[in-house]
Amino acid sequence: MDVRESLRSALRDALETAGVDPVPEVITLERPANPEHGDWSSNVALATAKAAGRNPRELGQQLVDHCAANLPPHVTAVEIAGPGFVNFHLGDSWLHDVLADVVEAGTDGFARSDVGAGSSVNIEYVSANPTGPLHAGHARWAAYGDALSRLFAHCGYAVHREFYVNDRGVQTELFGASLTARAAGEEPPEDGYQGGYVTEWAEELPGAADPVAWGIERAQADQRQVLMSMNVEFDRWASERSVVQSGEMEKAIDELRAAGYVFEDDGAMWLRTSDFGDEKDRVLFKSDGDATYFVPDIAYHHQKYDRGELVIDILGADHHGYVKRMAAAMQMMGHAAESYEVLVGQNVTLVRDGAEVRLSKRAGTMIEARDLVELAGADVARLTFLLQSIDTTQTIDLDLLVAQSNENPVYYVQYANARVHSLARQAKEREIARLPLADVDLSLLTHERELALLRSLSELPDVVIRAVENRGPHQVTMWTRECAAALHGFWHDCPILRDDVDDAIRQARMWLVEATRIGLGVGLDLLGVSAPESM
């Protein structure tokens, strides 16, 4: 049984014995930051004392007494501490069990969770307009959306990834007109596309082609290619044009009208989104009869529920104003408020030579996603994007990104991974083979570095669950850094293949490295990063 389960069960028994009724559903266990507070700690006495009309410290003491009299597996001591924490001190054997569990689970099974079993999620991300290359911001959403998808999948969710292509409307017309102008050697229209890529692509434009349709194809091909180079793929490239042509729009409007939220004013058709918290109502059909982008978007989002019961949009900060109106529309169509989720991420700022690089299509200083991948490589680019929360504006120093040095945090993790793989190579060269795990005495792993590494590995399953709940893949990145640090420390102080190392210890350490290979492998895979096996 998992350590946590046996500790929880012990606490439940203790609470019952102490006369706490009802026993709380959730019993929280934490890993204390301070080693003096044990290996696992529970605040259950603090959390329940008030409702039970008890003194937290006294209740805690009762729990401690009960647990001490019925020690759960691995537990060596139970103490009351502070205002009423129950702290469990465990023998190293629990960490040795962790090693065996990791190895048994392997790369496919370690840190998996079934919290999403039977549930499905539809995630839309990037969804850039097909009017030009992806820029650095899009690359952030690509890395984020892909990693989040991987996390959901690792937790048992059925995941469907979509990219919505706005392949109709004013912007695409302008883009086509810009291509046509450049092809004729003229300047693009006033509010057209000025970027250098338009001139380049215009040279490829076949004379007979429809510039709008051709331009959309060209831009999409460009975007797909960059995404592929970042190892980001989608299950569906949804076309706005198709949504419009499918008749789904009309059906959606009918539903909204039937629900009573559609009204006419000033010759336009409106949706009463203000009933659902939007700051004002929104136009569906303009007074000239044309649909706004909002209409096909509603139809598309409604349709997405066929491909996932939880619908998630990942948007840049410049689209946050759009959230409430779409949430309103989905609720009008009968979708529960919590079934539609928008993750709004902040911008990317690029710095070069110590100064901010202004992203301007006009000035030609746009940093494309392609530039980042070419500069740094897909792995470094992705891991860099996943270093921090999407709630923060990310500043990427291009000089640092490119530097193949320890100034770049990415290499710290990659180096740990390389070391793990190098051990296998070295062992092979020296003809040292691992014995079957069952024949190896893991209790020889007692060095503080070995235990620290095992502690780190023991945390990944919880990190994964927390990361998916918080929609925060960066928490996995943080873990890989911590695990890498533990590996480096272990590597420094605990020789493995050296001649003077005892055979039995060598075997145990080789298995520890194997478990670390699995752990780092799972962590990096969740981030979509394929770290090199050598550097």
Place this chain on the structure above:
RNA sequence: GCCCCCGUAGCUCAGUGGAUAGAGCAUCGGUUUCCUAAACCGUGAGCGCAGGUUCGACUCCUGCCGGGGGCGCCA
């Protein structure tokens, strides 16, 4: 004016309502007859301000200050 995000160490950032707030980089000093020193060890310094909720607040709530983004019958 309204809406969203942020404000933590010199810099870039972590921090599921818990106990003494952590990493990397930068600074200074140390470690290699030994599996890659892209490593390890030591070193100083911090929660924007003011209230509130709570047994307990960096975390939740309110206000203020500061930075970024957004408020179209554009997408």
